[in-house]
Amino acid sequence: MTLKIAQFLSEKQPATPCLVVDVDNVEEHYHSMQAALPSARIYYAVKANPARPVLDRLVFLGACFDAASWEEVDLCLSAGARPENISFGNTVKKASAIKAAYEAGIRLFVFDCIEELEKLARFAPGARVYCRLLVNNHGAEWPLSRKFGTTTESARELLLHARKLGLDPYGVSFHVGSQQICADAYEAAIVQVGTLLADLAADGLRLRMVNLGGGFPIRYRDDVPSIAHFGQVIQRAMKTNFGEALPEILVEPGRFIVGAAGVVCSEVVLASRRGYVDGPRWIYLDIGRFGGLAETEGESIRYALRTERDGEETERVALAGPTCDGADILYEKSYYALPVTLEAGDRVQILGTGAYVSTYCSTRFNGFAPLSEHYI
Numbered sequence: 003m004t005l006k007i008a009q010f011l012s013e014k015q016p017a018t019p020c021l022v023v024d025v026d027n028v029e030e031h032y033h034s035m036q037a038a039l040p041s042a043r044i045y046y047a048v049k050a051n052p053a054r055p056v057l058d059r060l061v062f063l064g065a066c067f068d069a070a071s072w073e074e075v076d077l078c079l080s081a082g083a084r085p086e087n088i089s090f091g092n093t094v095k096k097a098s099a100i101k102a103a104y105e106a107g108i109r110l111f112v113f114d115c116i117e118e119l120e121k122l123a124r125f126a127p128g129a130r131v132y133c134r135l136l137v138n139n140h141g142a143e144w145p146l147s148r149k150f151g152t153t154t155e156s157a158r159e160l161l162l163h164a165r166k167l168g169l170d171p172y173g174v175s176f177h178v179g180s181q182q183i184c185a186d187a188y189e190a191a192i193v194q195v196g197t198l199l200a201d202l203a204a205d206g207l208r209l210r211m212v213n214l215g216g217g218f219p220i221r222y223r224d225d226v227p228s229i230a231h232f233g234q235v236i237q238r239a240m241k242t243n244f245g246e247a248l249p250e251i252l253v254e255p256g257r258f259i260v261g262a263a264g265v266v267c268s269e270v271v272l273a274s275r276r277g278y279v280d281g282p283r284w285i286y287l288d289i290g291r292f293g294g295l296a297e298t299e300g301e302s303i304r305y306a307l308r309t310e311r312d313g314e315e316t317e318r319v320a321l322a323g324p325t326c327d328g329a330d331i332l333y334e335k336s337y338y339a340l341p342v343t344l345e346a347g348d349r350v351q352i353l354g355t356g357a358y359v360s361t362y363c364s365t366r367f368n369g370f371a372p373l374s375e376h377y378i
């Protein structure tokens with residue numbers, strides 16, 4: 003937790019549950035990403051946290067943006083981003099969204115199949131397009147499954163076909179899965195891209211861009227390799243595979259830019275054993291799976307917690323949200339221990355919640371108001 007957030011929480015005692023984001027910390031992460039990968043252009047993945055103060059700061063810093071919908075494109079534009087600095091990075095787009103983005107000046111679009119490519123040819127004629135590859139997500143704590151991306155062989159055909167459709171086949175992208183703690187995943191994907199670009203060059207098509215996607219991890223309960231380490235592995239792999247003929251490099255970090263900048267402040271609603279003497283004590287917070295902590299699904303993302311009683315004796319707990327849904331459990335299998343004296347009314351801080359929390363919040367499930375947000 004940054005000093006600024008700690009001060010804000012103790013001075014203001016804001017109503018819970020709330021998310022507090024230190025926008026200066028967002029800036030620090032933007033700079034450290036740029037320092038780790040000086041040759042890459044940073045396209046912030048807006049979905050991680052689309053709040054206006056975050057976008058404003060990133061626009062001020064000269065960042066580019068990866069938008070997933072027309073609404074996100076529009077958000078970036080209204081924050082002052084220039085259309086040439088926005089990529090429409092969702093492989094699944096409505097025709098109306100492509101059209102609206104194209105009319106607003108967006109000229110960079112992703113695709114991973116012939117059907118989407120044909121849509122782009124029709125509604126974004128002449129635009130730069132890049133093809134998303136399916137790569138191994140092994141090592142990612144929040145993998146992206148097989149929902150996106152195509153094979154190298156099909157990408158080759160599609161990119162050649164793009165030219166015939168009057169589009170500008172510009173590059174390729176991949177995403178190694180979110181909270182990817184293994185830098186080798188990027189290296190393996192870059193090797194795959196290297197082969198594809200060499201094959202296409204032999205076909206007479208020289209691609210100019212490689213988009214390395216997002217995935218860069220932050221520290222939750224456990225240490226993760228530094229961003230400098232990811233930068234070194236990636237730059238070495240780019241050099242090995244492309245030599246001096248380096249293509250333009252794009253990255254689309256989301257979690258890395260905003261995750262560590264946010265803290266959720268919550269309150270214990272109930273702490274009880276419900277008659278089970280041997281089991282863990284159940285701690286029910288005023289935020290759960292439906293209040294924004296969706297990434298606790300499968301206990302994939304394990305947040306670090308702070309209480310005002312830290313340092314006292316602890317015992318094993320299970321943690322759950324306040325709603326009437328049985329799926330609204332944060333952690334039951336993962337080992338969490340909290341102070342034995344923790345009781346209803348105590349505050350619990352959930353660290354590293356700047357990304358993928360505010361927008362995953364349900365609107366009014368069980369009547370609970372959505373998470374309030376403070377950007378400081």
Ligand SMILES: *Cc1c(COP(=O)(O)O)cnc(C)c1O
Nearest residue numbers: 047180181216217254255256257
């Ligand atoms: C979600 C997403 C990102 C951001 O991923 P992080 O793991 O948060 O860095 C980047 N690119 C695409 C296409 C995405 O879907």
